[in-house]
Amino acid sequence: MTADIEIRNVSKQFGAMTVLDHLSLSIRAREFIVFLGPSGCGKSTLLRMIAGLEAVDSGEIAINNERIDHLPPGKRGIAMVFQSYALYPHMTVRDNMAFGLANIGVPGKVIEARINEAARILEMPHLLDRKPGQLSGGQRQRVAIGRAIVKEPKAFLFDEPLSNLDAALRTRTRIELAQLHQRLQSTMIFVTHDQVEAMTLADRIVVMNNRKIDQIGTPMEIYERPATKFVAGFVGAPAMNFVDATLDRSGKNATARFADGISVQTEIASSQLTDDNYTFGIRSEDVRIVAAGQGNADGVVDVLERLGERTLIYARLGDGQQIVGSDAGNSRVAVGDRIGLAFDGQKSHLFNETGRAWHAREA
């Protein structure tokens, strides 16, 4: 079973505070969608509205073209995995998984078969007779997913399910979730504030900020062509470099000039741009480290972060602004060195005052 989910013009208020403002979104069947955004952006509220745990103040939510926003949670044909797992502590794993099926009158033999199948998929048959208190965090997580699987829902909803796991287990569970999606071919909606989870799991990412959607796109679209300055800064680690710039739009493509006279030739068509003042943005991997005087600008190395396959270099420009560049893993650069920074104009971005982004023409 799988589902198209249509969210049309949905709004939500808590008292006088608007948390979602006329938001629309189409989720295709079998798609793995990730709602990504900072705390308080409304992503969990949107998920809970789909689940039926929060009322929809205005707008519609439909699954397979049938409106569901008036239905109680149990009648929507969806399953949810909570951040805290929300397992019933006094029931065994088996009873936790059976509870929802028993409530809708599924015959005992069918329940048993589904539990056994889910336990096999999640490699946890030996846990079925234990209670949640006897399980580790990772095992509880599996049980929560198992409880969702046995319901054979039209869609799975995940509310930051990895955030209570340690780093190693989080990575492993992430991979298992991706495999589970491939195996079940079910619509999945996953809420997180962790951009790595979003980038690795999603077919499409919905980046939310300040009550609305900033961008919907594939992970690489989001990364390479962020729609707003917020998206550009939120997705990617380290965050994109931003430098205030004035534009020379006399040529075919705009040239960004920084306060201390540094200039970078972009691949962004001048004809698209109307103002002279923009924020210039560039990712660390698009700033190469070269010998002093050989790049667009010179800087002094403040901090080195050796990540193994590459080295992040935090360099301070003449006007005090910090730029993060990327060098080889075995970079010889040391703190205090004077280096040159070469900006890849083809990979640069410009953002206006409202945060709207312009990028180089697609190749």
Place this chain on the structure above:
Amino acid sequence: MSATASIEGRAFGDHLLLALVILLSIVMIAPVLWVIGLSLKDNTELMADPNSVFHAPYTLKNYINTVGTSSVFIWVRNSIIVSGGLTLGTLILSSLAGYGFARLNFPGRDVLFVIVLFGLAVPEQAVLVARHQIFSMLKFHNTYQGLILPGLSAPFGVFLMTQYFKAIPKELDEAAMLDNASRLRIFWKVLLPLTLPAQATLGIFTFLGAWNDYFWPLISATRKDMFTLTVGMASTQTNFAQSEGIGFLMAQAVFAGAPILIVYLFFQKYIVTAVSGAAVR
């Protein structure tokens, strides 16, 4: 050197504590042993010398007389019915009210909760006359409902259960809602089992309170066959001159104490937890 001194100091402290605990235990258990000892002595011998309790001969005559003639079994039965009924009723009402206050949104909820809590501040004596009048009109005196009903207004129970329900994560309700459970089923199958420690605490305190209650049964139960244990025992002890003697009274007391001792043996884990307050977390 200093580590050794520290260990020795700790050992001395432990021994001192142990001695204190033993001393306190003797103080607590002495009256009980005294009662049992007296119940095993002949009345005439006790009249001549109360210290005869410390030496033989001992007899079961008082127990045989108690079984044959005393009303103590009727009073024990009444106390069990009243305490049991009151405990069951309090648990049901407090759980339902606690769930309502903790989980349901209804107009005036918070004001109502404050009014319920205000009940804690009203002494029983303040409402006694009015309650007596009402129960007279309803002909509830000398009935079990007359003895049980007043205790069912249990603001402490409502408060305790409300706080306990509030402490249960709402995600459990939400998970159960997504599992297509009705509100009643969520209450019964998901939340209520999780409140068992609080139920045990409340149940034990309610049962002990009802078992030891003297004031209201003294007013409401005026017929001997409706006496609870406390009222019945008091009636025989205040009429000592006409009683069968102190050994007989003590045998009655042993019978009277037996049920509560059995309750304690079964629920001692919960009682200790309840008294230490660890159950309410």
